Amino acid sequence: MKSTQPLILIVDDDPGILKVLSLRLSASGFRIDTANSGVEALNRIKTELPDLVLSDLRMDGMDGMALFSAIQEDHPALPVVIITAHGSIPDAVEATQKGIFGFLTKPIDKEQLLSTINSALESAHSPDESWRSAIVTQSPLMNERLNQAERVAKSNVSVLITGPSGTGKELMAKAIHNASDRKNEAFVAINCGALPEQLLESELFGHAKGAFTGAVTQHEGLFQSAQGGTLFLDEIGDMPTSLQVKLLRAIQERIIRPVGSTRSIEIDVRVISATHRNLELAMEDGEFREDLYYRLNVVNLDLPPLRDRPEDIPLLARYFVEQSAQRHNPKVKGISPGALHILAQAAWPGNVRQLENVVEQTVALSGAPIISEGLVNQAIANQDRVIPSFNEARASFERSYLTKVMHITAGNVTQAAKIAQRNRTDFYKLLNKHSLEASQFKPGRKATEFIEQKKAG
Secondary structure (H helix, E strand, O other), X not given: OOOOOOEEEEEOOOXXXXXXXXXXXXXXXXXEEEEOOHHHHHHHHHHOXXXXXXXXXXXXXXXXXHHHHXXXXXXXXXXXXXXXXXXXXXXXXXXXXXXXXXXXXXXXXXXXXXXXXXXXXXXXHOOOOHHHOOOOOOOHHHHHHHHHHHHHHOOOOOXXXXXXXXXXXXXXHHHHHHHOOOOOOOXXXXXXXXXXXXXXXXXXXXXXXXXXXXXXXXXXXXXXXXXXXXXXXXXXXXXXXXXXXXXXXXXXHOEEOOEOOOOOEEOOOEEEEEEOOOHHHHHHOOOOOHHHHXXXXXXXXXXXXXXXXXXXXXXXXXXXXXXXXHHHOOOOOEEOHHHHHHHHHOXXXXXXXXXXXXXXXHHHHOOOOEEOHHHHHHHHHOHHHOOOOHHHHHHHHHHHHHHHHHHHOOOOHHHHHHHHOOOHHHHHHHHHHOOOOHHHHOOOHHHHHHHHHHHHO
């Protein structure tokens, strides 16, 4: 039976520091284990899992951050506190954003040491996970992002969530809201790419009566609806540049002015935004304001695609089977191991959203209590027929169209722009947006690449 005294693993390549910390913490009632390197620490953890790891940052071989990353792979909930003689604000920020619980500088103050350790143990032993309950994962990558999200939630800084479509950016935004002090206030979301410019401006900032044709009453915008809470701006990269100026002013000055009104309204709203676009490229193309980008991107959370978290596929599939069965086919009770294996081997370009759609299809069609391999194979074969979002469909069409006209003109951008009836500058922007280069469509390109590959081989 495990002792009720918490076990602390101290890791430092300085024997003197190990001895001092061991004596200090054992005198405070903790059980102590020690290691003089990161590699030895990992071996100790395999023998007995500690309740907390207290590690030096600067060590020969594996340093404290590398040790933390290795611990996260198998024990993402194990709290780690970093100690160093080279303390600095950048080190502390980097450490805490990556999921380190605490950061202490030598010489270590005894009261601060004990306070940090007790806080970490209390957090680890009685965590409130309700804030992240909508995000189903066992992936170290996603748990790292969630650790970052929990830490940044307590501040009021703006967060930009990036990643491919279908990775759960709105769920992450809602999780940050739930972990924040604003959790009892409104969480309001809007897709900036789904509305025309005038309507989007009115939805965000509101409008006065008579501000434009059809404005027969005064309208309260989403900034006001989110007062005291969180406003989530999805697909911020699709916001018209003219509105970006007004959004920047609202964030900087915490004041909005409804369309057609002379009255300014003070706001207390945390802004979280998300996009699947590369905003740095959009800035270079003049499609996104640099000053707004830095206002929104105080903290960046980049969500990994499903192919980078394959361990989540079976977990998510079982979860979606349960949820879909409740809605569509209660006699379905589970999914076969063979079907799970097939799902785990798929590429999932549409990420979690696509996986959910495929599972929902199999549940709806299943005549048996267990989802079979055959149903999954059929659903995956038909997955291209899963209806994409409007933005995804538009992006897919644009890339396909650009590729076609560039092939027709053998990479001649001027001719391609004439076919598309766009000016040459705009056409280049479209090519950049979809990571297409004129040189890849030039005649003889493939043959030249083949010759170069043969030479290299």
